[in-house]
Amino acid sequence: MKHSRSDFPREFLFGVATSSYQIEGHRYGGAGPTHWDSFAATPGNVVRAENGDIACDHYHHWSDDLDLVADAGLNLYRFSTSWARVLPEGRGAPNPDGLDFYDRLVDGMLERGIKPAATLYHWELPQPLADKGGWRNGDIPKWFGEFTDVIMRRIGDRVWSAAPINEPWCVSWISHFQGVHAPGLRDIRATARAMHHVLVAHGTAIQAMRALGMSNLGGVFNFEYAEPSDESDAAKKAARRYDACYNRFFLSGVFHRCYPDEALQGLEPHLPDGWQEDFDVIAQPLDWCGLNYYTRKIISPEAGPWPSWREVDGPLPKTAMGWEIYPEGLEFFLRRTHEEYTKGLPLHVTENGMAAPDPIEAGAIEDAERIAFLDAHLTSVRKAIAAGVPVEAYFVWSLLDNYEWALGYAKRFGLVHVDFHSLQRTPKASYRALTEALAR
Numbered sequence: 001m002k003h004s005r006s007d008f009p010r011e012f013l014f015g016v017a018t019s020s021y022q023i024e025g026h027r028y029g030g031a032g033p034t035h036w037d038s039f040a041a042t043p044g045n046v047v048r049a050e051n052g053d054i055a056c057d058h059y060h061h062w063s064d065d066l067d068l069v070a071d072a073g074l075n076l077y078r079f080s081t082s083w084a085r086v087l088p089e090g091r092g093a094p095n096p097d098g099l100d101f102y103d104r105l106v107d108g109m110l111e112r113g114i115k116p117a118a119t120l121y122h123w124e125l126p127q128p129l130a131d132k133g134g135w136r137n138g139d140i141p142k143w144f145g146e147f148t149d150v151i152m153r154r155i156g157d158r159v160w161s162a163a164p165i166n167e168p169w170c171v172s173w174i175s176h177f178q179g180v181h182a183p184g185l186r187d188i189r190a191t192a193r194a195m196h197h198v199l200v201a202h203g204t205a206i207q208a209m210r211a212l213g214m215s216n217l218g219g220v221f222n223f224e225y226a227e228p229s230d231e232s233d234a235a236k237k238a239a240r241r242y243d244a245c246y247n248r249f250f251l252s253g254v255f256h257r258c259y260p261d262e263a264l265q266g267l268e269p270h271l272p273d274g275w276q277e278d279f280d281v282i283a284q285p286l287d288w289c290g291l292n293y294y295t296r297k298i299i300s301p302e303a304g305p306w307p308s309w310r311e312v313d314g315p316l317p318k319t320a321m322g323w324e325i326y327p328e329g330l331e332f333f334l335r336r337t338h339e340e341y342t343k344g345l346p347l348h349v350t351e352n353g354m355a356a357p358d359p360i361e362a363g364a365i366e367d368a369e370r371i372a373f374l375d376a377h378l379t380s381v382r383k384a385i386a387a388g389v390p391v392e393a394y395f396v397w398s399l400l401d402n403y404e405w406a407l408g409y410a411k412r413f414g415l416v417h418v419d420f421h422s423l424q425r426t427p428k429a430s431y432r433a434l435t436e437a438l439a440r
C-alpha cells in the first residue's frame with residue numbers, strides 16, 4: 001500500500017468490521033428466527049435464495065477469525081450482536097448460549113489486544129417482532145431498549161465503543177421503500193415510520209447504555225454522494241432531495257433536533273403523531289459519530305410521485321457491486337459532518353471497502369484493485385485530518401467474504417477469502433498489504 005501507519009496521527013486506530021448475520025451461522029447456538037430468514041426464503045428476494053444459516057460459521061471459527069484480526073496488527077474489531085441470538089423471541093427469556101458467545105468473543109478480543117467495537121443491531125430483526133410490524137411499530141424503541149439492557153449488562157463493561165443501529169437509512173429506506181432488504185416493503189408510509197422509529201430506538205438504546213454507566217457511545221450512519229445528472233435546476237434539486245433523505249435526515253434528527261425540509265415534503269404526512277416531541281430522546285449526546293462510505297450516485301429528476309428521482313449510470317470505474325469508485329466523497333462527508341453536525345466530536349470511518357471477483361488461483365488471491373481502493377480512500381481520510389477534521393479510526397469492510405444480503409455469497413468484500421464449502425479462510429493480497437502497512 002501507498003500509506004503506512006506512520007502517515008497517520010499516533011493515536012489513530014485501524015480496524016475491520018463484520019456483522020452477526022453475515023458471518024456467524026444463524027442456525028447454530030439457539031438463535032431464534034429473524035425477518036432475514038423469512039425474506040430469503042421467499043423466492044425472488046435473494047440471489048439463489050441464500051441465507052445466513054451457515055455463512056462463514058464464525059460461531060465455531062471465532063477464535064481463528066480473531067487471530068486474523070490480531071495478526072494483521074489491527075487495533076479494533078467492529079462486530080454486531082444478534083438480537084435473536086440473545087433473545088430468541090425478541091423479548092423475554094435470554095438464550096444463555098447467545099450471551100456466552102458474545103462474552104467469549106469480547107474476552108477473545110481483549111486477550112489478543114483488540115478493542116471491541118460493538119454494534120447492537122445490524123439488520124436481523126427477531127421474527128416475532130417483525131410479525132408485530134417491526135420498525136413500523138411505535139413500540140420498537142421500547143423493545144430495543146430491553147435488548148440493549150440485556151446484552152450490555154453482559155458485555156458492556158468490556159467493549160471499547162458501542163453504537164445502537166448500523167445504518168438507519170438501510171434499516172428504513174432500502175427495506176421499506178425500495179423493498180430490496182427485509183421486510184421487502186415498497187410503502188412510503190412504512191418508510192417514514194421506520195425512519196423515525198429507528199432514531200427513537202437509537203436514542204432509547206443510548207439512554208439504556210448510559211444508565212449502565214457505559215461511555216464511548218456513538219451512531220453509525222451511511223452516506224452516498226449525490227451527483228446531479230446534469231446542470232439543470234431540476235437535476236440539482238433532485239440530487240438535493242436524495243441527499244436530504246439519504247444523508248441528512250438521520251444526522252439532522254440526532255444533531256439538529258429536526259428533519260430537513262426537502263425530506264419532510266414527502267414524509268411529513270406519514271410520520272407518527274407527536275413525532276416533534278421525540279427529539280428529546282433522539283438527540284442524546286454522543287461521544288463519536290461513525291460514517292460508512294462506499295460510493296456516489298448520479299441522480300436524475302423523474303416525473304411521478306415524490307421523491308421523483310431516479311439513479312442513472314455513471315462514468316467512473318465500478319466495483320463488483322456496480323458501485324462507482326469515488327474516494328473524494330469520503331473526504332466531503334467527513335468535512336461536512338464535522339462542520340455542520342458534529343463539531344469537534346471524534347469521527348470514525350466505520351465501514352469502507354469494495355466487492356471484487358477475487359478468484360482463487362494457485363491458492364492465492366491477487367486483489368490489487370482492493371489495495372488501490374483502500375489507498376485512495378485513506379488519502380481522503382488523510383486530507384480530512386489535514387483540514388482539521390478529528391478522524392480517529394478507520395475500519396475496512398470486511399474481514400471475511402460473507403453474506404452480502406440480497407446478493408447472497410457471490411459478492412466478496414473480504415480481506416480474507418472464504419471458501420463457502422470447506423469454510424477455509426485464505427488471506428488475500430490486500431490482507432498482506434494492510435498488515436505490512438500497519439507495521440510501518
Ligand code: PNW
Nearest residue numbers: 019166167170174222292351397404413
Ligand atoms: C453496508 N445500498 O450496507 C452494510 O453495513 C454491510 O452490511 C454491507 O455488507 C456493506 O455495506 C456492503 O454492501 C449497505 O444499496 C448496503 O445503498 C447497501 C447499500 C448501502 C449500504
